[in-house]
């Protein structure tokens with residue numbers, strides 16, 4: 144086994160995703176501690192251009208695997224497994240994204256190594272420790288991950304993106320992929336494309352299950368209009384089909400960083416908080432004074448949204 148770190152980049156529709164540069168920062172920090180090299184892998188798409196994009200300070204090697212265009216579970220699992228066999232790294236880092244959570248468990252299973260997910264910190268001091276959040280982000284726990292080799296998925300927006308052009312060795316890696324596999328990618332369709340991008344919004348009004356019924360949406364839309372804000376929501380609203388998926392804030396939705404995030408009838412579950420805790424100012428309206436959202440809110444209104452929202456509209460119109 145080497146003391147190296149292997150990080151697997153992510154791309155979508157021809158662009159390297161931000162989390163890939165954050166993986167470099169986390170991986171560089173870890174490789175400094177293990178005393179090994181940082182290897183980046185990029186699988187599929189325009190690997191030549193991606194390889195250049197990923198050549199940032201701190202990266203020692205970029206391995207490109209030219210197979211497929213977009214993400215494919217079977218190809219990623221095989222490619223990471225093959226790279227692992229070649230490099231024998233101490234730690235494999237993958238994004239805690241929808242794609243990462245799809246293939247990382249399969250990789251860990253095939254390699255028979257432990258997997259720690261959703262890490263907000265990684266450290267090595269003779270052994271790997273991973274920091275995770277618990278109880279609605281109220282508690283951070285540091286977990287020792289056993290075994291000689293480990294796999295970790297890291298949460299997006301927790302590490303700064305790596306900058307500066309590096310001097311990595313970029314080379315094609317022949318992973319000997321079997322393309323006669325169970326899954327095929329037939330195309331890519333962005334959910335709700337053409338609608339607004341909530342991750343760009345400065346003022347977000349976000350609604351949760353507290354609004355009870357779809358019929359109550361127009362009330363919130365009036366507030367959105369009065370405040371010249373952007374409408375977003377927690378996952379149940381999207382699951383119910385009341386708003387499109389691209390309005391969902393959270394772990395399986397979008398990460399937003401507005402100046403103001405007004406959370407209405409949202410409890411503040413950890414998966415929601417993961418997507419909005421970087422907001423400058425958080426304001427929450429909730430009937431339950433013990434709702435976890437109040438733990439991270441800068442301003443809180445304990446009250447019934449059906450009374451509070453009309454008053455807010457009147458105030459701002």
Ligand SMILES: Cc1cc2nc3c(=O)[nH]c(=O)nc-3n(C[C@H](O)[C@H](O)[C@H](O)COP(=O)(O)OP(=O)(O)OC[C@H]3O[C@@H](n4cnc5c(N)ncnc54)[C@H](O)[C@@H]3O)c2cc1C
Pocket residue numbers: 350351352353354376377378379380391392393394395396397407408409410411412413414415418428429430431434446447448449
């Ligand atoms: C793998 C996984 C990924 C997930 N990803 C996401 C994600 O990306 N985003 C996300 O949001 N969730 C996600 N979830 C779901 C998450 O765990 C919660 O279930 C969800 O965030 C809860 O949404 P909510 O706050 O709207 O609803 P609830 O938890 O039901 O909260 C509703 C809140 O409204 C309040 N309320 C009720 N009536 C009123 C009223 N009249 N006025 C004011 N307040 C009122 C209640 O007190 C309560 O606090 C995920 C879950 C899993 C397992």
